[in-house]
Each structure stands twice: as C-alpha cells, then as structure tokens.
Amino acid sequence: RLVEMVAYYLSIVSIVPIVLISLLTRGTDGITVEESCLNEVGGEYCASSEACEGKVELADILDQDVGEDNIFFIETSPKEVITPREACSLESAARNSGLHVVMVRAGNVLDKSDNTTCHILNRFKGAISIYHIDPEQIAENTPIEGFFTSQKLKESMSKFVHSADALRLLLIERFGGFYADLDFVILKSLTGLQNVIASDQITKEEYTEDNQLKVGDTVTNAMFHFSKGAPILKIALQGFNSVFQPQVWASGGPDLLHRSLLLICGFSPNTAYRSIMMTSERFSPEHCGGVSVLDYRSFFPFGWMNQGELYEPKRKKAEWYDHLKNSYAVHFYHSSSQSVGSPRAIRKPKFYGARKPAYLVLALDHCPVAYWSKDLF
Numbered sequence: 155r156l157v158e159m160v161a162y163y164l165s166i167v168s169i170v171p172i173v174l175i176s177l178l179t180r181g182t183d184g185i186t187v188e189e190s191c192l193n194e195v196g197g198e199y200c201a202s203s204e205a206c207e208g209k210v211e212l213a214d215i216l217d218q219d220v221g222e223d224n225i226f227f228i229e230t231s232p233k234e235v236i237t238p239r240e241a242c243s244l245e246s247a248a249r250n251s252g253l254h255v256v257m258v259r260a261g262n263v264l265d266k267s268d269n270t271t272c273h274i275l276n277r278f279k280g281a282i283s284i285y286h287i288d289p290e291q292i293a294e295n296t297p298i299e300g301f302f303t304s305q306k307l308k309e310s311m312s313k314f315v316h317s318a319d320a321l322r323l324l325l326i327e328r329f330g331g332f333y334a335d336l337d338f339v340i341l342k343s344l345t346g347l348q349n350v351i352a353s354d355q356i357t358k359e360e361y362t363e364d365n366q367l368k369v370g371d372t373v374t375n376a377m378f379h380f381s382k383g384a385p386i387l388k389i390a391l392q393g394f395n396s397v398f399q400p401q402v403w404a405s406g407g408p409d410l411l412h413r414s415l416l417l418i419c420g421f422s423p424n425t426a427y428r429s430i431m432m433t434s435e436r437f438s439p440e441h442c443g444g445v446s447v448l449d450y451r452s453f454f455p456f457g458w459m460n461q462g463e464l465y466e467p468k469r470k471k472a473e474w475y476d477h478l479k480n481s482y483a484v485h486f487y488h489s490s491s492q493s494v495g496s497p498r499a500i501r502k503p504k505f506y507g508a509r510k511p512a513y514l515v516l517a518l519d520h521c522p523v524a525y526w527s528k529d530l531f
Contacts, residue, residue, distance in 0.1 A: 206272035209234070209263045215256070215285035216292060222382060225253045225332035225344065226325055230289070230317040232261040235268040238531050239488065240336040241524035242517055244274060248281035249520060252343040253332060258287040258325065260317075270527040277523055289317060292324050297391045301398075309400040316400070319375065319407035323390050330382030337488035338377060338453075339516045344482055349445045351378040351415065353432065354454040354485065366433040369450050372412045373432075376485055377453045385443055389414040418443040451480040461487040465498050468509035474516070486513060500531040 225247050229240070236244070247255045255278075264284065266272045274282065289302040301307060301320055310316045322333045332344055353370020360368045380387055390410050397413070398406040409427070416425055419442040437447035455478055456463050464486060469477075478484060500513050517525040525531050 206266045206269060206276075208267070209265050210275065212259060212262050212264065212284060212286040214262075215258050215287050218283075218285060220256065220329050221254075222330040223253050223345075224256045224329065225251050225334060225340075226322070226329070227255070227257045227334060227336050228287075228318050228321055228325070229257065229259040229261070229336065230314045230321060234261055234263055234265040234271075236264070236271045236274055238270050238524050238528045239486070239513075241270050241274045241527065242521035242531075243334065243336045243338050243340070244282050245278065245521040245524045246338075246340040246516075247334070248278050250340045250342055251332070252345040255282040256331075257282065257284045258321075259284065260287065260289065262286040270524060273523050273527055287321070287325075289321055289324075292321070292328065296324060298324070298394050301395065306398060306400050311401050311403065315403070316398070316406055319410075320394060320398075322375065323387055323394070326378075326380050327383060327387040327391060330380065330384075332377070332379045333375075334377040334483065335485065335488075337486045338483045339486070339513075339520055340483045341478065341516070341520065342482045344379070347379055347448075347482070349380055349384065349439070350448050350452075351411070351445065352448040352453045353450045354458045356450040356454070356457045357459050362431070362433060366435050367449060369432050369434055369437070369447055371428045371431050372408060373415055373447060374408045374454070374458075375411045376408075377483060378411075380445075384445075386411070386414050386418050386445055389417055415442065415445065415447070418445060449480065453481070453483045454485050455481045456484070458487060464512045466511075468506070468511055469515075470508055471510070471515050474512050484512065484516060500525075502529075 227240075227243060227247075244255055244257060247253070264271050264275065266275060275284070293299050293302060298320055302317060307313060307316060326333050332347075334340070351373045353372060354374045354376065355370045355372055356368070362368060393410060393414065394406055397410050402409075413427070415437070416430070417423065419437055421430065432447050434447060434449060437445075439446055450457065464484075498511075500511060500517065503510070503514065503518070506514065513531070514525075517531060
C-alpha cells in the first residue's frame with residue numbers, strides 16, 4: 155500500500171510542471187500572455203512570458219539628453235507595432251554594435267498586445283530607447299523647415315520613404331551617430347567607425363589599374379555615421395529643397411548625399427553624377443573633410459542588384475559567414491524588394507535542410523527574440 159501511495163504521489167508531482175507551463179501559455183482572464191519562441195528553442199526565450207497588453211505612450215526625443223554614441227533607426231509611418239524584421243535590426247544592434255540603440259517614430263504610441271513589440275519593449279529596456287519624434291518640430295530653424303507639411307511631400311510617390319530621407323539628415327546633424335535602415339542585421343561592433351558611408355551598387359569585386367578596390371560610383375543613405383554638425387550633412391540640408399523631386403525615389407536620399415560627398419571631396423558642382431568610380435584611397439578622410447567611403451562589403455556584402463542572392467542559392471552557415479567575414483552589417487533591401495512583390499517570408503528551421511537563406515542563419519544568431527516572436531519572419 156505504501157509503495158502504491160508513493161507512486162501516485164510521484165505521478166502527481168511529474169504533472170505539475172506541465173500544468174504550470176499550460177497556465178503560463180494560456181494566461182488568465184483579461185490578460186493576454188504571449189510567448190516569444192513558439193516552444194521551439196528549448197524554453198530559453200519562453201521561460202519568463204510577460205503579460206502583453208495596453209499601449210505605451212512614447213516620450214519626445216527632443217526632451218531627452220541624447221549623446222553621440224548611438225545608432226538611430228526611424229519609422230515615419232503612424233503604425234503602432236514593430237515587425238519581426240524591424241525588431242531584428244534593433245535587437246542585433248543592441249547585441250552587437252557596442253552602441254546605444256535609439257528608435258524614433260512619427261507615431262507616439264506602441265501597442266504591447268503585439269507580441270514582437272511587447273518583447274522588444276520588455277527585454278531590451280537598458281539597450282534600446284524608443285522615442286516619438288515630431289518631424290515638423292525638429293525641422294524648425296533649419297534649411298528644410300516646412301518640408302514635412304509641403305505640397306511637394308504630399309505629391310510624393312512614397313511619402314514615408316521621402317520623409318525618412320529628410321529626417322535622417324536632421325537627426326544625425328543634430329545628435330551625431332550612426333543611422334541605419336530598419337532592414338539591416340548588425341553583425342559586429344561599430345564603435346571603431348566614424349564619419350563613414352558606403353555604396354550598395356557594386357555587383358562584383360573589381361580593381362583599378364593601380365590595384366585599388368573599386369567601392370562604387372555612388373553612395374547610399376541606408377547606413378552611415380557622421381559627427382554632430384558634420385559639413386556633409388549641412389551641405390545636404392542646404393541643397394535638399396532644390397533637388398527633391400516627389401516622383402524621383404532617390405532625389406532627396408542617395409542622390410543628394412552623393413552630390414554632397416563629391417563637393418566635400420573637392421569635385422566641381424558640375425561633376426556628372428556617377429561619373430567617378432570611387433576608391434577608399436581617393437575618398438578618404440584626407441581628401442574628403444574627414445569622411446571615409448568604406449569597402450562596400452562593410453555594410454552591403456550583396457549589392458542592390460544582387461539582393462536575390464541573400465535568398466537563393468541557399469548556403470550552409472559556414473559558407474554565409476565566410477562570405478560575410480568583411481562585413482559589419484547586412485542590408486536586406488526591404489523597400490526595393492517590396493517593389494517587385496512581397497518580401498520573401500522566412501519560415502522555421504525545420505522547413506529547411508543544411509542550406510538556408512541568409513536571413514534565417516543571421517536571425518537565429520543575432521536576433522533570436524525577434525525571429526521567434528512570430529510564426530513567419
């Protein structure tokens with residue numbers, strides 16, 4: 155009889171953890187309890203499920219004491235949630251960049267009932283700051299005051315993209331630091347880089363007759379670092395209104411920044427656009443007012459024209475990391491991939507073999523919370 159009682163008692167004890175896990179997963183009446191990993195990483199990210207409910211009102215960045223050791227991300231739409239891929243940019247930067255991560259949003263609230271948004275807010279409180287920004291207010295007393303309410307912007311082919319083009323200039327000119335689009339994965343520390351920019355237009359490795367690596371014939375504004383008050387940003391802001399065209403995608407973005415770069419590097423204002431093949435030796439701090447054009451592989455190991463290679467052919471993990479050994483970050487071209495159809499969904503690892511797309515390999519290593527926060531990444 156005693157043996158039977160002990161066996162019964164042990165069977166009850168063994169069930170208790172399962173019951174507790176079930177309760178944590180389902181939550182209680184009136185509270186939605188979300189999991190961050192869909193039970194697929196051994197509980198590492200499921201161990202402390204939080205109650206995710208309500209909305210959070212964001213403080214205004216212009217009321218904050220913001221230093222220069224930051225990497226900034228921008229959301230100019232009014233949406234109230236952070237997508238998994240946007241969260242991946244934030245999380246990978248928090249884990250790897252060595253900088254404080256600052257996201258500024260045109261909207262002033264975030265919805266914690268969204269699982270991804272909830273976990274970014276709850277798990278990275280010390281590493282990621284998310285603020286509201288009023289574009290009209292930060293533009294006051296600058297060369298582009300009035301732009302964000304202008305007829306030109308209302309006629310834009312992509313209002314949110316063009317707003318972000320202008321806003322990043324204002325933000326970094328005012329505070330200094332890194333800027334990156336919300337479709338990057340940050341791989342390494344950025345703390346050793348200052349006043350740097352790069353090109354995303356290279357499709358293959360080529361060298362000049364002097365054996366200098368060609369690094370592109372135009373830079374992009376998708377990722378860069380400039381110090382507070384940098385001359386290149388002042389030049390760009392001064393010229394913004396005269397070159398911005400509502401129906402030209404890059405007019406107030408990459409095109410403007412490249413023309414500003416040519417000026418501080420000593421080229422004539424009449425220099426034909428994309429007529430100069432850049433090298434890091436010519437476009438160096440000594441020749442460009444302290445600004446460096448980096449090896450394109452630093453931020454854009456796959457150029458804009460080669461972005462499909464991030465998905466096909468799939469590769470083994472070691473092959474991806476060998477290809478990315480010279481890279482601080484990887485750009486996944488969300489905006490341009492949308493123009494040719496929906497961005498390719500990344501599924502769970504069990505749907506792939508040993509060879510996987512780059513986004514999956516990097517997400518598992520550098521933004522696991524973001525990756526596991528939704529069924530599809």
